[in-house]
Amino acid sequence: MTSSIFSKRAEAWFWRWAKRRITPQKSVVLRHRAIYVLPSRAGLGFFFAVSLLWLLGTNYENNLVLAASFFLISLFIVAIIHAFRNLAGLQLTALAAVPVFAGERLVMPVRIQAKGRARAGQLQLACDTEHSVLTDVAAGGETQVALSVQTLRRGWFTPERILVKSYFPLGLVRTWSWVRFDVNLLVYPHPIPVAAPPLLNRSHGEKQSLIARGDDFEGFKRYQPGAPLAHIAWKLYARGAGLQVKQYADVALDDLWLDFRALSGEREARLSGLCYLALDWHRAGRTFGLRLLDHCIEPASGQTHLSQVLRALALFELESTPR
Amino acid sequence: MNQTANRISHQSLLWMLIAQLIVLLPLIFEVPVWLMALAVVVGGWRWGIAVRDWSFPNKSVRFLLVVVVCVGLLLSFKGSFGMQAMLSLLVAGFVLKLIELKRPSDFYLLGYLAYFVTGTQLLFAASLISSLYGLVSLLAVTGVLLAINGSAGPVTVVAQCKRLIVLALQALPIMLVLFLVVPRFGALWTVPLNKSAGLTGVSDSMAPGDFSNLMRSGELAFRVSFNGEIPSSRQLYWRALVFDAFDGRTWSQSGFQDVQRGRASTQWQSWREALTLGDERLDYQVLLEPTAKNWLYVLAAFAEVPADARVSPGLTLYNTRAVNQRKQYSVSSAFNYQLQAEGLSDKEREMNTALPAEANPVTKRLAQQWRAEATSAEALLERLLDLYHQRFHYTLQPPRLGEHTVDEFLWQSQAGFCEHFAGSFVFFMRAAGIPARVVVGYQGGQINSDEDYLVVRQYDAHAWAEVWLAGKGWVRIDPTAAVAPERIEQGVEYSLSEDDSRLLGNSFGRRFEFLGSLQLRWDALNYRWQLWVMGYDSSAQQALLSKWFGQIRGWQLALLVIAVVACVAILLLLPLLRRHKPNLPPAELAYIQLCRKLQRIGLTRNMGEAPRQYAARVARERPDLSADIDTLTALFERASYANSAEALVRLKDAIRRFHPREQ
Numbered sequence: 001m002t003s004s005i006f007s008k009r010a011e012a013w014f015w016r017w018a019k020r021r022i023t024p025q026k027s028v029v030l031r032h033r034a035i036y037v038l039p040s041r042a043g044l045g046f047f048f049a050v051s052l053l054w055l056l057g058t059n060y061e062n063n064l065v066l067a068a069s070f071f072l073i074s075l076f077i078v079a080i081i082h083a084f085r086n087l088a089g090l091q092l093t094a095l096a097a098v099p100v101f102a103g104e105r106l107v108m109p110v111r112i113q114a115k116g117r118a119r120a121g122q123l124q125l126a127c128d129t130e131h132s133v134l135t136d137v138a139a140g141g142e143t144q145v146a147l148s149v150q151t152l153r154r155g156w157f158t159p160e161r162i163l164v165k166s167y168f169p170l171g172l173v174r175t176w177s178w179v180r181f182d183v184n185l186l187v188y189p190h191p192i193p194v195a196a197p198p199l200l201n202r203s204h205g206e207k208q209s210l211i212a213r214g215d216d217f218e219g220f221k222r223y224q225p226g227a228p229l230a231h232i233a234w235k236l237y238a239r240g241a242g243l244q245v246k247q248y249a250d251v252a253l254d255d256l257w258l259d260f261r262a263l264s265g266e267r268e269a270r271l272s273g274l275c276y277l278a279l280d281w282h283r284a285g286r287t288f289g290l291r292l293l294d295h296c297i298e299p300a301s302g303q304t305h306l307s308q309v310l311r312a313l314a315l316f317e318l319e320s321t322p323r
Numbered sequence: 324m325n326q327t328a329n330r331i332s333h334q335s336l337l338w339m340l341i342a343q344l345i346v347l348l349p350l351i352f353e354v355p356v357w358l359m360a361l362a363v364v365v366g367g368w369r370w371g372i373a374v375r376d377w378s379f380p381n382k383s384v385r386f387l388l389v390v391v392v393c394v395g396l397l398l399s400f401k402g403s404f405g406m407q408a409m410l411s412l413l414v415a416g417f418v419l420k421l422i423e424l425k426r427p428s429d430f431y432l433l434g435y436l437a438y439f440v441t442g443t444q445l446l447f448a449a450s451l452i453s454s455l456y457g458l459v460s461l462l463a464v465t466g467v468l469l470a471i472n473g474s475a476g477p478v479t480v481v482a483q484c485k486r487l488i489v490l491a492l493q494a495l496p497i498m499l500v501l502f503l504v505v506p507r508f509g510a511l512w513t514v515p516l517n518k519s520a521g522l523t524g525v526s527d528s529m530a531p532g533d534f535s536n537l538m539r540s541g542e543l544a545f546r547v548s549f550n551g552e553i554p555s556s557r558q559l560y561w562r563a564l565v566f567d568a569f570d571g572r573t574w575s576q577s578g579f580q581d582v583q584r585g586r587a588s589t590q591w592q593s594w595r596e597a598l599t600l601g602d603e604r605l606d607y608q609v610l611l612e613p614t615a616k617n618w619l620y621v622l623a624a625f626a627e628v629p630a631d632a633r634v635s636p637g638l639t640l641y642n643t644r645a646v647n648q649r650k651q652y653s654v655s656s657a658f659n660y661q662l663q664a665e666g667l668s669d670k671e672r673e674m675n676t677a678l679p680a681e682a683n684p685v686t687k688r689l690a691q692q693w694r695a696e697a698t699s700a701e702a703l704l705e706r707l708l709d710l711y712h713q714r715f716h717y718t719l720q721p722p723r724l725g726e727h728t729v730d731e732f733l734w735q736s737q738a739g740f741c742e743h744f745a746g747s748f749v750f751f752m753r754a755a756g757i758p759a760r761v762v763v764g765y766q767g768g769q770i771n772s773d774e775d776y777l778v779v780r781q782y783d784a785h786a787w788a789e790v791w792l793a794g795k796g797w798v799r800i801d802p803t804a805a806v807a808p809e810r811i812e813q814g815v816e817y818s819l820s821e822d823d824s825r826l827l828g829n830s831f832g833r834r835f836e837f838l839g840s841l842q843l844r845w846d847a848l849n850y851r852w853q854l855w856v857m858g859y860d861s862s863a864q865q866a867l868l869s870k871w872f873g874q875i876r877g878w879q880l881a882l883l884v885i886a887v888v889a890c891v892a893i894l895l896l897l898p899l900l901r902r903h904k905p906n907l908p909p910a911e912l913a914y915i916q917l918c919r920k921l922q923r924i925g926l927t928r929n930m931g932e933a934p935r936q937y938a939a940r941v942a943r944e945r946p947d948l949s950a951d952i953d954t955l956t957a958l959f960e961r962a963s964y965a966n967s968a969e970a971l972v973r974l975k976d977a978i979r980r981f982h983p984r985e986q
Contacts, residue, residue: 074494
């Protein structure tokens, strides 16, 4: 019991200490201060094997066997230097990530550059224990890897430390570094299916019509970026009439509203429901607006609009600017 | 964990299989053949699993394999548990582990086993070639580790080998300094090498036919470097053992002489008193090949004894432990000496005249008759040697001898070689009442003129006699010299008929010029390797270190190792320490140079300060420089913004000649 408490404390202390040593940045160059080198388990085994060899050479007074053991020890020492060199000077940059819904794994692209240095072999990068990627970087070159990390809550997500480790070149030493990126990745609420409440489509409360299916076809309009793809008149396009969008009467007349107050339940459940509806309506190509307690987005449609709506849902009652 | 970390690439597996092949190949003569065949089968199977999707063996198949191998080992070694059996067990484990090779940890385990097997292989063979081969084995196994950890993607074999060699070259200086300074502790406990069965050499008894076997071997016995002239072949009698007991057929050591079996005292304390040495000394170093025996080979009478050697009552040298590894020792000898000239004890006299009761009646009778006829012991000697000279001839194919070997040899066959001559001579002398004994060892040797040392091979094995004469002590008499003087003066290959020569082991090199010189050169290289690398023991280490550094302490040696490691580290890390040169246009680079020159006199350019602003500030603070700085800035602007090549040349030139001084 006490020992586990002690080890937990020690671990916490260690992480605080490690965290102090790494300041979050957009782009990080691995420097000696933040690179750790220790023998791996295979390295300890190697050491044991070399000791046996040394014992063999000593006992039989055979200089060749002794020389072999000295050679292997020297390889070990050189491997430590190479292991350090493998990480030192690498530049890691976090690139823009595509937002995901809470509970999904966020894919975070990271660029690794080996500017002005030799190649880096077998780097292993991981955000958490679930998933890691393995890559090489050519001398002076760069490569891009996609890290993935589990998200739990909506809002701004700052990945914890990223582990960059390597067993290069012989697997005898483990070299690693922790990197903290100063990036904020957006996580949308987790969509949970809800039935659309009947009042939801009332724009100002006076109209009493039910949600229309929106199939009263009205005519064509020229395509403008952002218009739902489902509404594009592909047949006309095929005839060479250019991109035309089908116009539906109810879409033009009755704008739908996502209203925080119209749903019941606690805050997060409501946001999840709204998220689901937003996605659903977007897929259906409808125009809708969002009304939160303190915030309102006018009805519109299209990808940009959806992103805006989801972002507002993600950051509702949270700090809208990243920490 | 995830998949990527545990996957084994085909490339790594192939490296492993090749490394295994390289490591096991030289052991083909050390372990049973079926084990090697099994290694090949198992290796092929594992490769099949990888590329043909064969399945790993299930538990029962694995169990069966283990049982088969264990039974096979038991049958092969019949319960004897020496080094070879140990090695076979190691190899068996190595081979069986291969079939289970799945995860990286298995690779490491197998790799470490391979390192160890390579080490044991070096134990068996230590020539230059096998040392180089051992290095290749170590590199191949390291290649496996590199294949697993070196890169995420596939790598060409050439690139892989290059990386391996670079690693090895970087490790080399550290290894050298470790080899030179790490102290040698000597054997911690004794372990027999169990190689005696395969070793040829002088044995501790002499039965008819023993020496002819030895002479069929051209194997190296030992090599000697002399401080000074190499003595003539006639003086090179390398004493090893004294045989003073005869059972009618075999000469061997009596309890008085036999140090090996612990019957005689290991240290003859009074040898210095019994020995009177002349003034001349000859110093030499012997590099003895492993014999698995205790005795050492020395010339005539020695004046000084090597540290770990003992003197036997026959004035021969014994090592405290069996010589299982090549051994180097220095001796100082004198050719002029008198041994026990004052007289023999009764016990010694009795022992050195003893003969079996029934053996060789004819010889006994004649010996007594000759003794009566002779005026002195010397005259008797002369008469017998004269008989040898007149009537006997030297051959490696003597006729078979019956029950009374000496009788038949002396009076009927009269053909034979050293063992017959020495044996019969001593028998005759003893029968005549003169103390005599057989001495065995080597005689002569071949001079390697390239390196000026002497090579003694098994076919130089020789037996001769010593008789005790009043006032002279033990005197060496070589009856073979009376029969075939060329054997003593030139070597055994010159004393034989064409027919006999073919029996002589591998002596063609000595007779054919070209091959001979090649063989000599190669031997010289090997000798140097043995002397400097294999013979580098704690005393050589102390001598070398004190020659280089004078008095040096342990911690200073540790510092030396650290310094070498640091040097390698710095050389490797230098590219990281070097400031990354910004990739700027030449005009800007020139301008930065200008800024540095101004910085030195205290006029640092501020961050983001435009050249013009900077020039104005410089001119304000140092009016004497205003003309220069204005010109330079104008040139820079023209070179940089107008891309004028001519302005760039002038700018560079002007900056070179610009030497602002502090006020």
